[in-house]
Amino acid sequence: MTTTMTPEQATWFAQTFTRLTQNVGTAVLGKDEVVRLAMTCMLAEGHLLLEDAPGTGKTAMARAIAASVQGSHKRIQFTPDLLPSDVTGVTIYDQKTGSFDFHEGPIFASVVLADEINRASPKTQSALLEVMEEGNVTVDGVRHSVGRPFMVVATQNPIEQAGTYRLPEAQLDRFLIKTSIGYPNHAATVELLAAASVRDRSAALSPIVTTQAVTEMADLAATTHVDGAVLDYVSRLAEATRESSSTRLGVSVRGALALVRCAKVWAATQGRHYVLPDDVKHLLQPVWAHRVVLDAEAEFAGATAEGVIDDVLAAVAPPQERMSA
Template sequence: MTTTQVPSTQELWEITTTCDGIREQLSGVLSGKPEVVLTTIAVMLAEGHILLEDVPGVGKTTLAKALARAIDGRVGRIQFTPDLLPSDLTGVSIYRAQQHEFEFRPGPIFASIVIGDEINRASPKTQSALLQCMEEGQVTVDGRTYSLPRPFLVVATQNPVEMEGTYPLPEAQRDRFMACLSVGYPTAEAELEMLERREGRDPLDSVQKVTDAATIERFVQTVHRIHAATAVKRYILDLVAATRSTPALRLGASPRASVQLLRAAKAVAALSGREYVIPDDVQLLAHPVLCHRLILSPQARAGGQTTASVVDDVLASVPVPNPHHAS
C-alpha cells in the first residue's frame, strides 16, 4: 500500500464531515433508523442502487426525497403503475416536421437521483427497462445510446409481494441493486417524535442542502481508492462462495455481489475516516448486500429459515482474517 494510492487525511475528513451533515438531514425525516441512513449513504458513495422494501407508510419515499434534497441533485420521479411503458422511463424520439428530423426527449431516468416509487407495481417488461440504466449508466433508444448523468443513483421502493397488485422483481433486476433495506416500523419513542415533528407541516421542508452532485461524484472517486487487503478480498469471496454451497439456498450470491460488497465496504471505511477496509466493514453490509439476491430451497423455506438467517450462518462459519493481514 502506498500513500499516493489511498485517500489523504484531508479527503477523508471532507467525506466524513459532509456525510455527517447528510446523515443529520436524513435522520430528521426518518427517526430511530440510523443503520438505514448509514447504509443509504454508503451505497450512494459506492455507486450502487438501493431497494427499499417494506409495507406502505413507513417512510421509504420520504427517505429518497430527503436524500435528493440534501445533495441538491437533479431528481427524476417515477410512479410505477401496471400501464407504465418502458418509453415512459427512458424517453422517446419525437419527429419535428419543420426540421425533418427526430428529436430525443429524455425521460425521468435522466437524473442524478431517480426515485422509483412502488417499482413492483409495473409489468416485468417495464421493470426490465431499468436494467441497462442501472448496470451501464446509459440508455439506448431507437438505436442511439445516451449517457446518464453522474452520479446516478436509483432509489426504488416496493411493497411486499403479498400486497395486492404487485409483480415480483426478476432475479436479474434484484441483483442490480447493491443493497435492499427494510425500513420497518419505528419505536414508540421515534413515532412520538415523528408526530411532534410532522404536526401541521411537511418534514421535507426542514431538509437543507448539504452538498451538490459534483462533490458526491468526487467522493465516489475517492472511495474507489480506499485500500482493501488481499485477505479482506478473500474473506468476501469466501462469504459469497459459502452462499453457493449451502443446501439451504437454491440460488447463491452472484459475482456481482462480491464486487458490490467490496465497494460498499470501502464506502463504510471512508465514512469511518479510514483509508483501508477491515472485516467489520464487510460484516456490517453483508445482510443488506446479500440477502435480497438469495433464494431459499423449498426445504429451508418449509423449515422456517430466511435469507437473513442463512447469511447469519455464513458469517458465523467463515473464518475472519487476522486483523494484521486485513489492513
C-alpha cells in the same frame, strides 16, 4: 496508477458523510442506520431496494437525499400499464425543424424513486434495470447518459402481492443494497405528529454538497485500501453461501464485488482509509441477503436468507492479520 486514500482524506470524507446523514435525518426521523446505508449506496454508485409497507417515509428519504446533494428528484409510480418509454423517454418528430427531438423520461434525475416496482410488467422493469446497470438510455439507436450521481430507490410492498410481478433473482442482483425503513420509534412518531402541518419535511432542507462533490467522494471512496486478507475473507464467505445446504443459488461474483465496493465506502465513513473485516460483517445482510436463492425444501422447513448469512458468518473465520504486500 490510482493512489490510495490518505488518512486526512478519510477524515474529511467521514465529516462530510456525517453532515449529509444528519441533514437527511431531519426529514427521516430516528432511522440513522437506514440513512447511512442509503448514502453508502449512493457513494458506492449503486441502487437501493426498500421493502416496506406504505407510509414509512420512502419518498421523504429519496427527496431528502436529492436535496442534500443539490440534485434532482423524480418519482415514477409503477403500474401494470406503465410502458418502458414512460420511464426512459421518447423521440418525437418536430415539424418546425424537420428533426427528431428526444424528450427525457423521469429516469433522468440524480435520485429516482421507483415506487412499487413490482407492479409494472417485466418489460418495463427490465427497461429500468437496464438504465441502472448501464447508466445510459438508448432510444432509437441513440445513447443518452443519465449522468452522475444517479441512484434508483425502488420500493416493494411486502403485504399486497395481488397483481404484482415478482422481481427475478437476476434483477434483484442488480440492487446494491436491500433494506427497510420500518416504522419510527415512539419519540420520533410524537415529533412527527407535533409537526403534522408540515407535509414535506425535505422541502426545507438546504444542500450540504453539490452533485459534483458527490461524484468526487465516490471516486475517492473507490481508492480505500482493501488488504488481500479481507478480499480472501469475502471470497470465502461467498463460497460458503454457494455450498450451504439451504441454498439453490449462492452469492455471485457481482455480489462479492458489490460487498467490496460498499465496504470501501463504509470504511471511509468511519474515518478510515482501509477496510476492516468488521466492515464486511456489518454490511453482509443488507448487501447479500437478497442475492441468496433458497432451496425450496429448506425454505418450506423455515430457512431464511438472513439465517443463511448468519450461519455463514459464524462458520467462516475472519482474518486475524494482514497479508504481506
